[in-house]
Amino acid sequence: MKAAGRSVRTRLRDRVAASDPGLLRLTAGLRTVGAIALALAVLAVSGADDTHLVAGAMTAMVATFAIREKESRAQAVTVALGLPVALASVSVSALLSSRVVIGDAFFVVLIFCAVFVRRFGDRGTALGLIGFQVYFVSLFVGAEVSALPGLWGAIAVAFVSSAVVRFAVVPATPAGVLQRLRQAFRARLAQLIATQTELLDTGPDGIEKTLEHLRDGTARLHETALMIQSRLEEGTPDESTARLVQRRIADAEIAAERLGLLLLTARSAERADTLTLHLPGAPAPSVGRSPAPGEATEILRRDLGALRTLVLRPPAEARGTALSHLRNRLLGYRDEENLPEATAAVQDVFRGIGETARAVMGLRIALDGPQDESDDTPATTRSREELDAEDAAIDAGEEAAPKEEEPTGLRRPTTRAAVQVSVGSSLAILGGEFLSAERWYWAVLACWIVFLNTASTGEILVKGYRRVLGTMLGVVAGIGLAGLVGGHTWIAFGLVLLLIFAMFYTAPLSYTLMSFFVTAMLGLLYTLLHTYSLSVLLLRVEETALGAACGIVAAALVLPIRTDRRTNELLGTVLERLTDVTEGAVDQLSGGPAADLLDTARELDQALGDLRAATQPLTHPITPLRARRDTARYVVALLETCAYHARSLAATAELLPAHPSIAADPRLRGAVRRTVRNIEAIAARVADEDAGTEVETGPSIASLLAPDAAGVPRYGRITGRVLRHLERLDEAVMGLARPLGVPVRTPTR
Known part of the structure; x- marks a missing residue:
C-alpha cells in the first residue's frame, strides 16, 4: 500500500510538473496571494480602514510581481530600492492631487522614465514598474496630503510582507527552480513517449488527432528545454556543470524527436517528413490499418513502455535489478546483433529506442550523479564509457562571444x-x-x-x-x-x-x-x-x-x-544563426577544429523563439489575411524543421572528439556548400527585397547515399546519418524560397 501511495503521489507530481514547468506560475500566484494576505492581516490588526487595506493589498501585489530577478540577493536589493521609490511616487501624487495640469504632466514624465529605465535590465524594469503602479494606486484610492502618513505605513507594511513571503514563506532559489524544471522535462519527455506509443495502434481515422498530440508534445518538450537553458547559469555551481546539463538535455530532446519520426516512418509507406511534426494542420502521411499483433510489434510496445519507465523513475526508486534489466535491454539495441527480426523501418525504431535510452542514461547521470554499475552489460558499459569521454571533452574555458553593438538614441x-x-x-x-x-x-x-x-x-x-x-x-x-x-x-x-x-x-x-x-x-x-x-x-x-x-x-x-519589418529582422537573425550552426557542425565533422556548437545552437533556438512570438499577430485566428497567416505558419514550421536538423548535426559533431569510432569525413564539406549558399541568398533577399539573389537546385544529397556498383555503401553509418540530416535541411531551405519570393535557379550542365 505504501508503494501504491508513492506511485500515486509520483504520478500526481509528474502531472503537475508537466503542466507548470518549474512551478513558476504556482510560485508567482502563491507569493502574490501570500504577500497580500499578510499585509491585510497586519493592517487589520493595526486598525487600518478600508482605503488603507486596499492600498496595502494593491502595493503588496505590485511589490511582488514587479521583481523578476532570478538570484535572491539581487531580489533583496531591488525590494530595498523599491520602497523609497514607492513612497516618493505616492507622495508626489498626493501633493499634485489638486493641480490637475501639473499632475497630468508629471504622470506622463513618470511613464516615460518608467519605460526608459528598462534599458538597465530587470532592476530598472522593476523600479519603473513600481513607480508607475504605486502612482496609479494613489489615484485609485484618492490619496491626499493629509492621508500620507497612513499610506506610507500601508506601503511599508506591503513591502515588508512581500519580502517575508518571497524569502521565507515561498522561497525559490535558482537551483531549486532548475531542479523543478528538470522534473518537468522528464515528465514531458515521458508524455511524448506515451504519445509516440499511440502511433503503433492508430489507424487512418485517428492519425490526424495523434499527430496533433505529437506536435504539441514535441513543442512542449522544446519549450521546457529552452526554459532550462535560460536558468543554467544561475542554477548550476559552475560553467562545466551548466554545459554538461545543457548537452544532455539537447541529446534527450533530439533523440526523442527522432524516435517519433522513425515511428511515423515505420507506420507509413515512405520516410516521414520532419515538417509534419512542426506544421499545424500538415497533411498526415498515409498509414495503413493498425499492424496485426506480432512479435516485433509487441516487443516494440513493451520497450516503449520500458523507455517511459526509465525516464520517469526517480533516483530513490531506481535501485535494483529490474530497472537495470530494462536499461540494459534498451541499450542493447545499439548493437546490430540485438535487433529483432523485422522490416528495416521497424529495426530503425529499435535503434532509435537504443539511442534514446542512451540519452536518458546520460541525462540521469548529469542530473542525479553517478549510477549503480554492478549490473551493467557490455553494451551498457560501452555507453557509459562514451558518456564519460564526452563529459571529459566538455571545455568550460570557452571565451565569451563579443557583445553586439547596441543601437543608440531613438533606435534603442x-x-x-x-x-x-x-x-x-x-x-x-x-x-x-x-x-x-x-x-x-x-x-x-x-x-x-x-x-x-x-x-x-x-x-x-x-x-x-x-x-x-x-x-x-x-x-x-x-x-x-x-x-x-x-x-x-x-x-x-x-x-x-x-x-x-x-x-x-x-x-x-x-x-x-x-x-x-x-x-x-x-x-x-x-x-x-x-x-x-x-x-x-x-x-x-x-x-x-x-x-x-x-x-x-x-x-x-x-x-x-511595423510587424513586417520586425519579423524580417528576426528572420534574418534566424537564418544567420542557422548558417553558423550548420557550417560549424559540418566543418567539425569534416575534420576542422572543435567549436562551441552548444551555445551556437542555443542562440539559434532563442532567435527562433523570438521570431515565433513576433509572428503571433500574423497567425492570430482573427486576422483577416488568411493567406498571410498560412504563409507565416509555414515559414516558421520550415525554420523549426531546419533548426531540428541543425541541432542534430551539432550534437553529432560534438561526439567527434570523444568517440574514436566516429571519424571525420572531409567529403561532407562539399555536401553542405550549396545549402549554406542558399541560406545566405534567402537572408540577403529578406534584408533587401531588391537584392538579385537566387537559390540554386542541383543533385539531391540523397544521391550521395546510394551504394556503389558492388552494392557497398559509400559511407559509414554516422556519415550516412549526417547526410540524411543535410538532405532534409537542404529540402527545407529550398521550401523557404517559394513563400519568401526568392527565385530558384537550376544550374546548366
Whole structure:
C-alpha cells in the first residue's frame, strides 16, 4: 500500500510538473496571494480602514510581481530600492492631487522614465514598474496630503510582507527552480513517449488527432528545454556543470524527436517528413490499418513502455535489478546483433529506442550523479564509457562571444517605446478626462499595459484586443460577484485573493483570462471602497477601450515598428544563426577544429523563439489575411524543421572528439556548400527585397547515399546519418524560397 501511495503521489507530481514547468506560475500566484494576505492581516490588526487595506493589498501585489530577478540577493536589493521609490511616487501624487495640469504632466514624465529605465535590465524594469503602479494606486484610492502618513505605513507594511513571503514563506532559489524544471522535462519527455506509443495502434481515422498530440508534445518538450537553458547559469555551481546539463538535455530532446519520426516512418509507406511534426494542420502521411499483433510489434510496445519507465523513475526508486534489466535491454539495441527480426523501418525504431535510452542514461547521470554499475552489460558499459569521454571533452574555458553593438538614441527599443507610450498616455489622459474626471487613469493603465512585452504594432493591436475582450467579460463577472458579496468585507477580500491567484496562474497562458480576473477583482475592490455601481464597471470598459486605442494609434504613428519589418529582422537573425550552426557542425565533422556548437545552437533556438512570438499577430485566428497567416505558419514550421536538423548535426559533431569510432569525413564539406549558399541568398533577399539573389537546385544529397556498383555503401553509418540530416535541411531551405519570393535557379550542365 505504501508503494501504491508513492506511485500515486509520483504520478500526481509528474502531472503537475508537466503542466507548470518549474512551478513558476504556482510560485508567482502563491507569493502574490501570500504577500497580500499578510499585509491585510497586519493592517487589520493595526486598525487600518478600508482605503488603507486596499492600498496595502494593491502595493503588496505590485511589490511582488514587479521583481523578476532570478538570484535572491539581487531580489533583496531591488525590494530595498523599491520602497523609497514607492513612497516618493505616492507622495508626489498626493501633493499634485489638486493641480490637475501639473499632475497630468508629471504622470506622463513618470511613464516615460518608467519605460526608459528598462534599458538597465530587470532592476530598472522593476523600479519603473513600481513607480508607475504605486502612482496609479494613489489615484485609485484618492490619496491626499493629509492621508500620507497612513499610506506610507500601508506601503511599508506591503513591502515588508512581500519580502517575508518571497524569502521565507515561498522561497525559490535558482537551483531549486532548475531542479523543478528538470522534473518537468522528464515528465514531458515521458508524455511524448506515451504519445509516440499511440502511433503503433492508430489507424487512418485517428492519425490526424495523434499527430496533433505529437506536435504539441514535441513543442512542449522544446519549450521546457529552452526554459532550462535560460536558468543554467544561475542554477548550476559552475560553467562545466551548466554545459554538461545543457548537452544532455539537447541529446534527450533530439533523440526523442527522432524516435517519433522513425515511428511515423515505420507506420507509413515512405520516410516521414520532419515538417509534419512542426506544421499545424500538415497533411498526415498515409498509414495503413493498425499492424496485426506480432512479435516485433509487441516487443516494440513493451520497450516503449520500458523507455517511459526509465525516464520517469526517480533516483530513490531506481535501485535494483529490474530497472537495470530494462536499461540494459534498451541499450542493447545499439548493437546490430540485438535487433529483432523485422522490416528495416521497424529495426530503425529499435535503434532509435537504443539511442534514446542512451540519452536518458546520460541525462540521469548529469542530473542525479553517478549510477549503480554492478549490473551493467557490455553494451551498457560501452555507453557509459562514451558518456564519460564526452563529459571529459566538455571545455568550460570557452571565451565569451563579443557583445553586439547596441543601437543608440531613438533606435534603442526602450527609448522608442518610452516615447510611444508617453504620447499614447497623453492621448489617453485627454480622452479619459472627457469620459470621467475621476477615473481617467484607467485609460492610461490600459495604454501602459498594451506596451508591456510588445515590440511591434501588430503585437500591440493583438494585446489591446485581448485586453478589451477580457475586460468586457470581467465586467459581467464583477457585477455578479459584487451583488453576492454586498457589504461583507472579508468575504470580498477572500475572493480578491482567489482572483489574484487565478490572474497570476493564468497570465502566461492567456492574456484574455488574466484581464478577465483583473476586472472581476476590481469590481470587488470598488465594493470595498463603497464606490461600486454598474456605471463604474461600464466606464472601465470604455476607458480600457480608449486606452488600448490610444496605444495602438501611438504605436502606428510615432516611431512605428511595423510587424513586417520586425519579423524580417528576426528572420534574418534566424537564418544567420542557422548558417553558423550548420557550417560549424559540418566543418567539425569534416575534420576542422572543435567549436562551441552548444551555445551556437542555443542562440539559434532563442532567435527562433523570438521570431515565433513576433509572428503571433500574423497567425492570430482573427486576422483577416488568411493567406498571410498560412504563409507565416509555414515559414516558421520550415525554420523549426531546419533548426531540428541543425541541432542534430551539432550534437553529432560534438561526439567527434570523444568517440574514436566516429571519424571525420572531409567529403561532407562539399555536401553542405550549396545549402549554406542558399541560406545566405534567402537572408540577403529578406534584408533587401531588391537584392538579385537566387537559390540554386542541383543533385539531391540523397544521391550521395546510394551504394556503389558492388552494392557497398559509400559511407559509414554516422556519415550516412549526417547526410540524411543535410538532405532534409537542404529540402527545407529550398521550401523557404517559394513563400519568401526568392527565385530558384537550376544550374546548366
